[in-house]
Amino acid sequence: MTLNQNLSTVESGLKSELRKKGIVIATLEDFYNWGRRSSIWPLQFGLACCAIEMIATACARYDLARFGAELFRASPRQADLMIISGTVTKKMAPQVVRLYNQMPEPKYVITMGACSIAGGPFIDGTNVLKGIDRYIPVDVHLPGCPPRPEALLWGITELQRKIDGQEIEKNEWYQRGLKREFPIPEFGPKGLIPKFNPDVWRPETASRRRERYGDPILLGKKTAAPKFETFGDPNVKVGTV
Amino acid sequence: MSPPVLEKTFQASDPVLQDTETFEVNLGPQHPSTHGVFRMNVKLEGETIVSLKPVMGYLHRNHEQIAENMSYLGSMPYTDRLDYFNSMSNNFGYALAVERLAKIDVPERAQYVRVIMAELTRLVNHVSVIGFLLNDLGAFFTPVLYAFREREKILDVFEEVAGSRMMCNYLRFGGVKRDLTPAVTERIKKIVRGFPKFLDEFEGLLTRNEILCIRCQKVGVLPYDLAVNAGITGPMARASGVNYDLRKVDRYSIYDRFKFKIPLGKIGDVYDRYLVRILEMRESLKILEQALKEIPAGPVMNPKFAALAKAPRNFKPPKGEAYGRVEAPKGELGFYLVSDGTAQPWRYHVRAPSLINLTVLEDLCLGHKVADAVIILGSIDIVLGELDH
Numbered sequence A: 001m002t003l004n005q006n007l008s009t010v011e012s013g014l015k016s017e018l019r020k021k022g023i024v025i026a027t028l029e030d031f032y033n034w035g036r037r038s039s040i041w042p043l044q045f046g047l048a049c050c051a052i053e054m055i056a057t058a059c060a061r062y063d064l065a066r067f068g069a070e071l072f073r074a075s076p077r078q079a080d081l082m083i084i085s086g087t088v089t090k091k092m093a094p095q096v097v098r099l100y101n102q103m104p105e106p107k108y109v110i111t112m113g114a115c116s117i118a119g120g121p122f123i124d125g126t127n128v129l130k131g132i133d134r135y136i137p138v139d140v141h142l143p144g145c146p147p148r149p150e151a152l153l154w155g156i157t158e159l160q161r162k163i164d165g166q167e168i169e170k171n172e173w174y175q176r177g178l179k180r181e182f183p184i185p186e187f188g189p190k191g192l193i194p195k196f197n198p199d200v201w202r203p204e205t206a207s208r209r210r211e212r213y214g215d216p217i218l219l220g221k222k223t224a225a226p227k228f229e230t231f232g233d234p235n236v237k238v239g240t241v
Numbered sequence B: 001m002s003p004p005v006l007e008k009t010f011q012a013s014d015p016v017l018q019d020t021e022t023f024e025v026n027l028g029p030q031h032p033s034t035h036g037v038f039r040m041n042v043k044l045e046g047e048t049i050v051s052l053k054p055v056m057g058y059l060h061r062n063h064e065q066i067a068e069n070m071s072y073l074g075s076m077p078y079t080d081r082l083d084y085f086n087s088m089s090n091n092f093g094y095a096l097a098v099e100r101l102a103k104i105d106v107p108e109r110a111q112y113v114r115v116i117m118a119e120l121t122r123l124v125n126h127v128s129v130i131g132f133l134l135n136d137l138g139a140f141f142t143p144v145l146y147a148f149r150e151r152e153k154i155l156d157v158f159e160e161v162a163g164s165r166m167m168c169n170y171l172r173f174g175g176v177k178r179d180l181t182p183a184v185t186e187r188i189k190k191i192v193r194g195f196p197k198f199l200d201e202f203e204g205l206l207t208r209n210e211i212l213c214i215r216c217q218k219v220g221v222l223p224y225d226l227a228v229n230a231g232i233t234g235p236m237a238r239a240s241g242v243n244y245d246l247r248k249v250d251r252y253s254i255y256d257r258f259k260f261k262i263p264l265g266k267i268g269d270v271y272d273r274y275l276v277r278i279l280e281m282r283e284s285l286k287i288l289e290q291a292l293k294e295i296p297a298g299p300v301m302n303p304k305f306a307a308l309a310k311a312p313r314n315f316k317p318p319k320g321e322a323y324g325r326v327e328a329p330k331g332e333l334g335f336y337l338v339s340d341g342t343a344q345p346w347r348y349h350v351r352a353p354s355l356i357n358l359t360v361l362e363d364l365c366l367g368h369k370v371a372d373a374v375i376i377l378g379s380i381d382i383v384l385g386e387l388d389h
Helices: A012-020 A028-038 A049-058 A093-102 A114-118 A149-164 A206-213 B063-068 B073-080 B087-102 B108-137 B142-162 B182-206 B210-216 B224-229 B235-239 B270-294 B303-309 B353-358 B361-365 B370-380 B384-388
Strands: A081-085 A108-112 A140-142 A186-188 A191-193 B023-027 B039-045 B048-055 B320-328 B331-339 B345-351
Touching: A028 A149, A049 A081, A049 A108, A049 A149, A049 B142, A081 A093, A108 A114, A108 A149, A140 A149, B023 B370, B039 B370, B048 B361, B048 B370, B063 B073, B063 B345, B073 B087, B087 B108, B087 B320, B087 B331, B108 B142, B108 B182, B108 B210, B108 B270, B108 B370, B142 B182, B182 B270, B210 B270, B210 B370, B224 B235, B235 B270, B235 B331, B270 B370, B331 B353, B353 B370, B353 B384, B361 B370
Parallel strands: A081 A108, A108 A140
Antiparallel strands: A186 A191, B023 B039, B039 B048, B320 B331, B331 B345
């Protein structure tokens, strides 16, 4: 699924001309997507710190209801959106994937906070999963530790934009006989098995990293740690080898 | 039209109803009223709980291990994420432990700022906990809306002084990061003035509420002896009549200068825990009023350690051990540190009140209905980040 603007076949000039006379022209897709995006039902389930900010977003001051997403459902069978709010540990990851499998199509995922994106501050922990996108597809990533409620609102509106751009006939969840079951990881002697779902996520290859960032590490040479004492001194370059 | 007549009515003494078998229910870990990712294996006889086994570890984030591979100051942001409702109290406990280890003095003004922040955190915690407790009772989200309205006001203060709403990372060894500006002090004063009015409103809605009374009174009674033997601390112990508050017992920081009372419960049921929290908030407001009146001018950071933030690896406390403890809103929060003279702690241990208060969960729940287990868990006031750390 890619983010593409829904191109209407009706000319925009004609559209605005008709609107002045009180006639609104829209495609079926527009109406369908408008209905879908205006009543997103998130799954009510919090994992860690970010869950509190999620609750704060639903409360009076930030008022998620303005975007039609206030109805938190406790059952995954009734939810469209899964907000993964917090650290996913290796013990919790199978449950998260299972919950995702139980949600009906179409379903969306927002990862809230650095932990669920890539492990966040707890990335050194042996028990912490380094990103839930290894097992399930993610639509919107929300960085922050924790993200502010405004950031979650931004995430929801971004998801709404994505829903607006989806075409009914081409969407995979609308195809007949679709069966999207994501394999649930199991506990092995050294972490989870499998380590990631290859349909969803693959480890970055060295060439791709080079494509993006060039050669940041000089091979064969050890880099020294930056000298923290020299911070603030303009004459000394910090972090030089 | 006459009402339909049932062919047969079941009596309680019928053998069909007598012959029941135990039934196992799994609550959690994604259950919305387990306050995070906590799981309970409950065995039921009818609807009565026969046994309850908690399953933990769904949010185990290797907190202690990470802290042992890190500089002392580096763990300060991690303590925020222990009990994510009250990061300031956690910072306070950790700062006290390190200051005891390295024998650092704290300026007068910084002490007052710390106390103000710790008490504001207590307000945030208690008000949210009561909101969530009512959520568990079935008052879906209405009390939480009231509670979070007040919480946001206090979080604004935190944001202004620390730069972050929840994860404050505000305290430093030997002081605090930033000074309170006059605008912030005014804002805190305004909150302290307005809070009793909110508490009256909140209590007017809840305290005499018939449903709340029926559901909470005589439910989950924690006897005095059990509370003492199991090492329960915080509002939960005080609801059972245990007169133990570190602010009075240990008199850490400058708590010996303030006049306040320790509210104690008599029965130790869920209702007492609720009331103790409300009364504690009123006492916290008294401390805040006195602190705001007495707060002196001056530096907020020990000048010797002001440069520490820029070079945390240079901070090497002498060999030894230290235990710093504070009365966090959930109970006694302690940090035990062992230093071997290097930049990293050799051992770092957290005495998490949520974990220790949870140990009596089964004793409280036995003989009650399933729905009561949820309230009892809510009244224990656990936070999973701290429970599993």
